[in-house]
Amino acid sequence: MTNRDRDERGRRGYHHGNLRQALLDAARQLIKQQGAAGFSLTEAARLAGVSAAAPYRHFRDREALLAQVAISGFEQFADRLEAAWNDGVPSPLQAFENVGRAYLAFARDEPASYSAMFEAGLSVDDSPELKAAADRAFDVLRRVTAAVAQTAPQANLPPGALMSLHVWAMSHGIATLFGDGKPCRGKVPLTADEILDAGMLIYLRGLGIIPTEK
Amino acid sequence: MTNRDRDERGRRGYHHGNLRQALLDAARQLIKQQGAAGFSLTEAARLAGVSAAAPYRHFRDREALLAQVAISGFEQFADRLEAAWNDGVPSPLQAFENVGRAYLAFARDEPASYSAMFEAGLSVDDSPELKAAADRAFDVLRRVTAAVAQTAPQANLPPGALMSLHVWAMSHGIATLFGDGKPCRGKVPLTADEILDAGMLIYLRGLGIIPTEK
DNA sequence: TGTACATCAGTGAACGCGCGTTCACTGATGTAC
DNA sequence: TGTACATCAGTGAACGCGCGTTCACTGATGTAC
Numbered sequence: 146m147t148n149r150d151r152d153e154r155g156r157r158g159y160h161h162g163n164l165r166q167a168l169l170d171a172a173r174q175l176i177k178q179q180g181a182a183g184f185s186l187t188e189a190a191r192l193a194g195v196s197a198a199a200p201y202r203h204f205r206d207r208e209a210l211l212a213q214v215a216i217s218g219f220e221q222f223a224d225r226l227e228a229a230w231n232d233g234v235p236s237p238l239q240a241f242e243n244v245g246r247a248y249l250a251f252a253r254d255e256p257a258s259y260s261a262m263f264e265a266g267l268s269v270d271d272s273p274e275l276k277a278a279a280d281r282a283f284d285v286l287r288r289v290t291a292a293v294a295q296t297a298p299q300a301n302l303p304p305g306a307l308m309s310l311h312v313w314a315m316s317h318g319i320a321t322l323f324g325d326g327k328p329c330r331g332k333v334p335l336t337a338d339e340i341l342d343a344g345m346l347i348y349l350r351g352l353g354i355i356p357t358e359k
Numbered sequence: 360m361t362n363r364d365r366d367e368r369g370r371r372g373y374h375h376g377n378l379r380q381a382l383l384d385a386a387r388q389l390i391k392q393q394g395a396a397g398f399s400l401t402e403a404a405r406l407a408g409v410s411a412a413a414p415y416r417h418f419r420d421r422e423a424l425l426a427q428v429a430i431s432g433f434e435q436f437a438d439r440l441e442a443a444w445n446d447g448v449p450s451p452l453q454a455f456e457n458v459g460r461a462y463l464a465f466a467r468d469e470p471a472s473y474s475a476m477f478e479a480g481l482s483v484d485d486s487p488e489l490k491a492a493a494d495r496a497f498d499v500l501r502r503v504t505a506a507v508a509q510t511a512p513q514a515n516l517p518p519g520a521l522m523s524l525h526v527w528a529m530s531h532g533i534a535t536l537f538g539d540g541k542p543c544r545g546k547v548p549l550t551a552d553e554i555l556d557a558g559m560l561i562y563l564r565g566l567g568i569i570p571t572e573k
Numbered sequence: 574t575g576t577a578c579a580t581c582a583g584t585g586a587a588c589g590c591g592c593g594t595t596c597a598c599t600g601a602t603g604t605a606c
Numbered sequence: 607t608g609t610a611c612a613t614c615a616g617t618g619a620a621c622g623c624g625c626g627t628t629c630a631c632t633g634a635t636g637t638a639c
Contacts, residue, residue, distance in 0.1 A: 160615055180480055182396030202615055266394055311558040318532030344525040351565030416582055
């Protein structure tokens with residue numbers, strides 16, 4: 146049986162053929178619309194065109210599906226940050242700016258993943274895979290900030306990881322407060338990108354990494 | 360009938376006497392434990408010792424109660440920031456640091472309010488009172504940052520409100536990522552206060568508001 | 574001070590709903606021979 | 607190539623549950639006279 150035989154939902158008769166992925170997609174769509182807490186397994190199954198019991202062939206329970214959305218979210222997140230960094234090409238500072246934009250773009254393009262990653266209340270202790278994926282994403286940020294710091298060897302550098310915490314916190318804060326569709330978006334006549342760029346510029350000046358123009 | 364006649368729940372027989380407040384308290388307790396999305400009106404009523412129908416004498420529906428938690432949260436938040444600022448005494452910079460600590464302290468001490476304010480998905484457009492309360496809190500931040508900026512009149516100052524957006528975003532990011540009981544708390548050997556203090560120090564240096572020591 | 578009465582703030586039963594999950598089942602698939 | 611059979615991945619009915627909300631009600635309160 147080939148793909149030509151699939152129906153309009155992508156199913157191949159009695160067997161779906163790709164239900165696991167279809168459920169993850171459905172979950173993302175629902176989380177985007179209703180938030181991580183409002184997502185239900187039953188509705189995801191309905192959206193994928195199968196019975197409410199079918200998901201249990203692929204996920205232990207509701208939380209396991211949610212965790213998988215977070216895990217693949219962290220993986221994609223790490224990939225996109227890594228790609229934006231591009232090994233510091235053309236310059237660490239330019240690449241760093243690209244990473245910031247990639248951070249906000251991910252939160253904008255994949256709000257469901259972002260929500261599952263940071264707002265669903267999943268604990269990293271519950272799943273080693275979740276922990277590994279989250280650690281990898283954070284490691285990208287740490288390597289990026291370390292490389293940027295190295296461009297000004299004798300500047301006022303803060304202890305190792307601290308700089309990456311600041312970058313992460315400000316990016317996260319801007320994404321959740323001022324991102325598209327967020328509550329405070331309307332109050333502010335600037336895009337999230339603009340706010341982050343300006344903030345990082347000031348922050349890097351404060352570290353002596355880029356010169357204070359005057 | 361005097362207060363002496365109240366029973367162990369604070370009730371005065373058939374009439375509760377202070378149900379509105381008791382429901383708000385119950386809601387905060389539940390939100391703290393289960394998140395804003397997990398809170399139920401029925402459970403709040405149970406916790407307050409009344410029937411599931413009783414809350415409807417005081418709140419239009421579940422969302423109205425949640426909105427009230429957010430509103431009084433914003434009011435208390437604004438009060439605490441204002442008190443920490445203390446009109447810039449003893450010095451704007453010292454007072455600014457106190458405001459930062461007050462921000463994180465509020466998120467730590469009143470996680471339920473903070474959650475209702477920023478994570479419950481309530482729209483400011485749904486309630487003029489909510490909008491007013493949120494605006495007032497943000498106004499405090501704006502006045503504080505403006506006063507701090509004025510201590511270095513000719514520094515590289517960003518346009519008006521931008522600085523307050525940065526301060527807000529970093530505070531919010533740190534509170535939600537690294538605050539007590541938050542997912543990433545375990546990863547980091549620093550307190551939220553320490554991270555924010557260091558971040559603001561660097562940021563203010565970047566603005567030329569405090570000198571770069573070397 | 575005492576009484577009639579309007580109003581307030583509760584009760585408890587009931588409604589329909591959607592959820593997570595289990596279970597025995599069955600149709601489809603693929604492999605061994 | 608054909609057939610028997612194990613396994614896989616679905617079904618659909620059922621379960622118990624808690625929820626938000628409505629409704630007619632009633633006990634308690636407070637006010638007018």
